Amino acid sequence: MNSRRLLALVSKESLQIVRDPSAILIAFVLPVLLLFLFAYAVSLDIRQVHLGVVLQSDSARAQSLAADFSGTPYFRVVPVRHRKEVTPLLVSGELKGYVLIPADFDRRLFRGDPLIQVITDGTQPNTANFVAGYTRGVLVNWLSDHGLQAPIRLDARFWFNPEVETRKFLVPGAIAIIMTMIGTLLTALVVAREWERGTMEALLSTPARIPEILLGKLLPYFGLGLVATMGSTLLAIHIFDVPLRGSWAALLLVSSCFLVPALGQGLVISALARNQFIAAQAALFSGFLPAFLLSGFLFEIDAMPAPIRWLTHIVPARYFIESLHSVFLVGDVWSLLLQDMFAMLGLGTVMFVIARVKTRKSLE
Structure with missing residues (x-):
């Protein structure tokens, strides 16, 4: 050349x-x-996301709630045992969010503390809102199915786009x-x-x-x-x-x-x-x-x-x-x-x- x-x-x-x-x-x-x-x-409006579920509690109630997330058609659930394993998946985009069910889930349930933590990828605001909204819906249905009246409280955080714009x-x-x-x-x-x-x-x-x-x-x-x-x-x-x-x-x-x-x-x-x-x-x-x-x-x-x-x-x-x-x-x-x-x-x-x-x- x-x-x-x-x-x-x-x-x-x-x-x-x-x-x-x-x-x-x-x-x-x-x-x-x-x-x-x-x-x-x-x-934009979306319908489905990949969701990680970090189950830290071995109690029957916690496992039942995790199963409800797996059973909903709105999420494609990826079970994750440890929280440190889910962060790389969220950063790489393989997951759009994850739900953390803590080890003291039962105690939180009866004390009225936040039951679960929801972490979402804020680079996609509609996906982030979708995850937060539907995890709340799954929790509401789970409480109703088990005859529980605990207050519904979520600790939701949006990574990378906190304002969800x-x-x-x-x-x-x-x-x-x-x-x-x-x-x-x-x-x-x-x-x-x-x-x-x-x-x-x-x-x-x-x-x-x-x-x-x-x-x-x-x-x-x-x-x-x-x-x-x-x-x-x-x-x-x-x-x-x-x-x-x-x-x-x-x-x-x-x-x-x-x-x-x-x-x-x-x-x-x-x-x-x-x-x-x-x-x-x-x-x-x-x-x-x-x-x-x-x-x-x-x-x-x-x-x-x-x-x-x-x-x-x-x-x-x-x-x-x-x-x-x-x-x-x-x-x-x-x-x-x-x-x-x-x-x-x-x-x-x-x-x-x-x-x-x-x-x-x-x-x-």
Whole structure:
């Protein structure tokens, strides 16, 4: 690969971005509009969550209550014996909350003390409220079934999002949706336009190799995507009061990994479509809709049918949203971030290989 040719291609593409008003609109105006829309106009409601039950008491009453949690259709219960085992599951997102039934459950029952403690993942406010509300319902039914009149008292805490604000969950996810739009749609439109005008064929006839041409197309939009991500993050922090508990370095790293498959998908679409209208439709259908519906942004992935859950593994936005929720609301959980980054880079590599093959065939 010739660095001088690559630099020339990047410079050419960068000048084209500056001269193209539509690229500026998509990269900077669209994120602002969508962030305000998602922050103020979208609300969520869910039906099922994974719930841990930490049973520290061996009494018959405590075991009966734990069995009631397992018997309700509203929870998928994961029994946990020790409290220290449940924290990593909550941080990694495998559990959305857990119920602690203490060792002195019977004594608390007759003294009127709080009977159970409920810990939830506050990064998803609707899930947190769901857990708190339905654990209360299970406890009410259990007391009624056993003819007990003890006062119902819960000690509920919401981790990562103590105020249980939906906005703090939606805005990081909205950034992922916006980056999908910028990466896939913008790249697909710009490159498809070059196919329409015949300039792509002229470029392919130069001494530049296909990987150099593709990288020359990708790198300027990669930089543009990072700038848009940083701008959206500043809006999230200063306008919508979303905390950034992780580091800017982690945010840049996961954003860079996500832009690889997003931009690669745009290159694949443009190589297949070679028409702006078809490219736009394909980008919306294969990029925006899966990111919106199958990434965990609107709907819990765990509540989806098994075939759909498997399908979400090839949606890059799934991993990006998971990483953004971690960086914004939890911190730099590298065990989770590295797993997501490798998944995004793997998908990006596949996209780039497909784009190279399809571009060669288009030239032939």
